[in-house]
Every structure is written in structure tokens, then in C-alpha cells.
Amino acid sequence: MHGECCFESEVLAAVVECRWPERVESELRVHASGCAICADVALLAVALREDREVLKSIAAPPESGRVWWMAQLRARREAEKAASRPITAAQVFGAAATAWFAGACFGASSDWFRSEFVRLASGAESAGIGVFLTSGVGLLLLLAAVSIIILVPAAVWLAVGKD
Ligand SMILES: [Zn+2]
Structure with missing residues (x-):
């Protein structure tokens, strides 16, 4: 990973609010198509959104909901890293x-x-x-x-x- 991107949370919010990818500013869409971090966040968040458990968190207050989402994304990334290790x-x-x-x-x-x-x-x-x-x-x-x-x-x- 290359650290963080300042558009990361905007992409995440758009996915959570079901605005991604059709109803977001074209600048954000263009940025995400060239930014590995935002593309990754969008991909993971869309996959997460399909989980039944996750749907409940969307109703949570924006700030705690966002923290929850970031924790979920981090957990997914860690799990993917662990799964790709040659010997488990x-x-x-x-x-x-x-x-x-x-x-x-x-x-x-x-x-x-x-x-x-x-x-x-x-x-x-x-x-x-x-x-x-x-x-x-x-x-x-x-x-x-x-x-x-x-x-x-x-x-x-x-x-x-x-x-
Ligand atoms: Zn970005």
C-alpha cells in the first residue's frame, strides 16, 4: 500500500450512500480510475456493501459509521494479505x-x-x-x-x- 489518499473517504462515502459510480462528481471518478488506493477502497466497499451485516452500519451516525467502515476495510486488507502468504x-x-x-x-x-x-x-x-x-x-x-x-x-x- 502507498499510505493514504485524501479522496479515500469521499469514495467510501459515495459507495456507502449508493452514489458510486454513477452519481459522483466526475473529478472523483477520474481520480479513482488513476489512484490505486481509491480504486481499492471502491472495490472493497462495493463488495462489503453486499454483506447483510454491513447494511445495518449504513444507518449508523456518519462519524461512527465511517470509523466502522475504515476498520472493516483494514480487516479485509489484512485478511487478503494473510491469505496470500505461501505457507499458512x-x-x-x-x-x-x-x-x-x-x-x-x-x-x-x-x-x-x-x-x-x-x-x-x-x-x-x-x-x-x-x-x-x-x-x-x-x-x-x-x-x-x-x-x-x-x-x-x-x-x-x-x-x-x-x-
Ligand atoms: Zn485517491
Whole structure:
């Protein structure tokens, strides 16, 4: 943002009073078409005006109504800035949960693998095929854990990115 513009509140008032854009002074319209701040205010205010909640505030006294509007516009801008950040808190949480879950799966499977290995290794002649089968299952569990590590963050990313 480039700070503030002295026509900002005039544009806002025109939108609130439903004079924007047809029934305002042509100077103001020309200014807004070349001013990023006023164009932004007009766009946001028109969008806000469509909210049912906002309609009530139009009936408020001019001064408190204006303060309310400026607060709403600021909140919208902040929200838009927050939404455009590449990594959101939801994504960080999703990734952390996924890492923890994958770690738990891997830890459990490796513990199981180790105990199976010890049991089979101390066993008799069937140890050879037993170890082969066990390592096959261990490998499958490892592949499952790896695919969870890759797929879940991708799913979280898509889900968060879509809204
Ligand atoms: Zn301006």
C-alpha cells in the first residue's frame, strides 16, 4: 500500500450512500480510475456493501459509521494479505501432524520388524524364508510410510490452496 489518499473517504462515502459510480462528481471518478488506493477502497466497499451485516452500519451516525467502515476495510486488507502468504498456519500444522503420524508408523513397524527378525533368526530351518517374508512386509510398511509422507502434505496443500 502507498499510505493514504485524501479522496479515500469521499469514495467510501459515495459507495456507502449508493452514489458510486454513477452519481459522483466526475473529478472523483477520474481520480479513482488513476489512484490505486481509491480504486481499492471502491472495490472493497462495493463488495462489503453486499454483506447483510454491513447494511445495518449504513444507518449508523456518519462519524461512527465511517470509523466502522475504515476498520472493516483494514480487516479485509489484512485478511487478503494473510491469505496470500505461501505457507499458512494450517499447512504447518498439517505437515507437523503428518510427520508425527509417519514417524509413529515407521517406529511401530521397525519395532515389529526387529522383534520378528530376532524371533525368526533364533528359530530353526524356516528362518531363511521367514526373514525373506518379514523383510518383504517391512519394505511394504516402509513404502506405505513414505507415500504417507509425500501424499498427505500434498493433499493438505491442495485442500488449503483451494479456498
Ligand atoms: Zn485517491
